[in-house]
Amino acid sequence: xxxxxxxxxxxxxxxxxxxxxxxxxxxxxxxxxxxxxxxxxxxxxxxxxxxxxxxxxxxxxxxxxxxxxxxxxxxxxxxxxxxxxxxxxxxxxxxxxxxxxxxxxxxxxxxxxxxxxxxxxxxxxxxxxxxxxxxxxxxxxxxxxxxxxxxxxxxxxxxxxxxxxxxxxxxxxxxxxxxxxxxxxxxxxx
Numbered sequence: 001x002x003x004x005x006x007x008x009x010x011x012x013x014x015x016x017x018x019x020x021x022x023x024x025x026x027x028x029x030x031x032x033x034x035x036x037x038x039x040x041x042x043x044x045x046x047x048x049x050x051x052x053x054x055x056x057x058x059x060x061x062x063x064x065x066x067x068x069x070x071x072x073x074x075x076x077x078x079x080x081x082x083x084x085x086x087x088x089x090x091x092x093x094x095x096x097x098x099x100x101x102x103x104x105x106x107x108x109x110x111x112x113x114x115x116x117x118x119x120x121x122x123x124x125x126x127x128x129x130x131x132x133x134x135x136x137x138x139x140x141x142x143x144x145x146x147x148x149x150x151x152x153x154x155x156x157x158x159x160x161x162x163x164x165x166x167x168x169x170x171x172x173x174x175x176x177x178x179x180x181x182x183x184x185x186x187x188x189x190x
Contacts, residue, residue, distance in 0.1 A: 001028065003058075005094035006123025007087065007105075009079050010038065010131040014156030015166075015183055016149070016175045017139050018064040019075065021082035022130035023090055023097075025058040026123050032056065035125045037118035038132035050133045053126045060126075061089030062134045067174050075176075080105050086127075100124045146172045158183050 003025060011019040026032075032053060038046055054060060063085030065078035073081065080103065087097060087107045097111040100118040104111045114120060118128040136155055143152035149165045149172065156162070156174075163183070171180050 002095035003092065004123055005059075005087065005090065005097050005109075006100075006117075006121060006125070006127040007083050007097055008038075008100040008118050008124050008127040008131055009082060010128070010135040011156070012075055012079055013158075014176075015158050015162060015179045016067070016151065016156035016172070017135065017142060018066045019070060019079050019082050020062065020064050020131045020135035020138070021079065021086040022060065022062045022127040022134065023083070023086040024053065024060045024123055024126040024130060025090070025092055025094055026126055027056065027058050030056045030122075032122070032126070035122055035129070037116075037125055038128040040119065041129070043136070046129050046133050046136075049129050053129060057126065059090050059092040060130060061086045061091075062130055063089055064135075064138070067176055070176055071178065075179075076103065079103070098124055100128065142174055146174065 005023050005025045007023045009019055009021040034045055063082050065082040070078040083105045084107055097109050098121055099113050102113050102115055104113050117124040139151045139155045148169050150161045154162050
């Protein structure tokens with residue numbers, strides 16, 4: 001039986017904060033009720049699943065690509081970098097990578113991309129949950145450093161609250177300059 005590793009990311013679209021990726025190898029048998037794409041789960045359910053996935057996974061790894069890397073590389077390449085870091089952080093080498101979405105990474109392991117894979121394959125769903133919860137927790141830390149932006153509420157996404165904070169305070173070092181410029185130019189959040 002080949003060792004399959006699910007890979008997914010969280011945080012490609014926000015105006016601020018890093019992109020986070022997770023790689024998860026689940027055992028053949030596991031007990032993870034309600035496991036699904038993290039976007040289809042409530043925050044409470046994701047938080048409940050997070051320690052269960054960690055406890056039951058054969059192996060997992062979570063990694064970031066930071067704001068400066070997103071600015072330097074672009075969001076697509078920074079996402080690939082975070083995914084590669086997550087896969088390289090595994091203590092077990094998988095036989096295949098199953099990646100949510102439509103992009104592949106070159107980790108020296110056969111890789112397959114599955115659009116909506118986070119809703120179809122449990123290993124990708126598990127990676128989706130780990131990436132989302134980890135990134136959300138990171139955004140809570142950023143909220144403590146930059147409380148004027150409301151990161152705890154919107155996690156860096158382009159909301160009215162975030163737009164008002166940007167208009168009042170300008171961007172902080174955790175903001176993605178190009179994303180903010182496009183967001184504000186389009187008048188989003190108004």
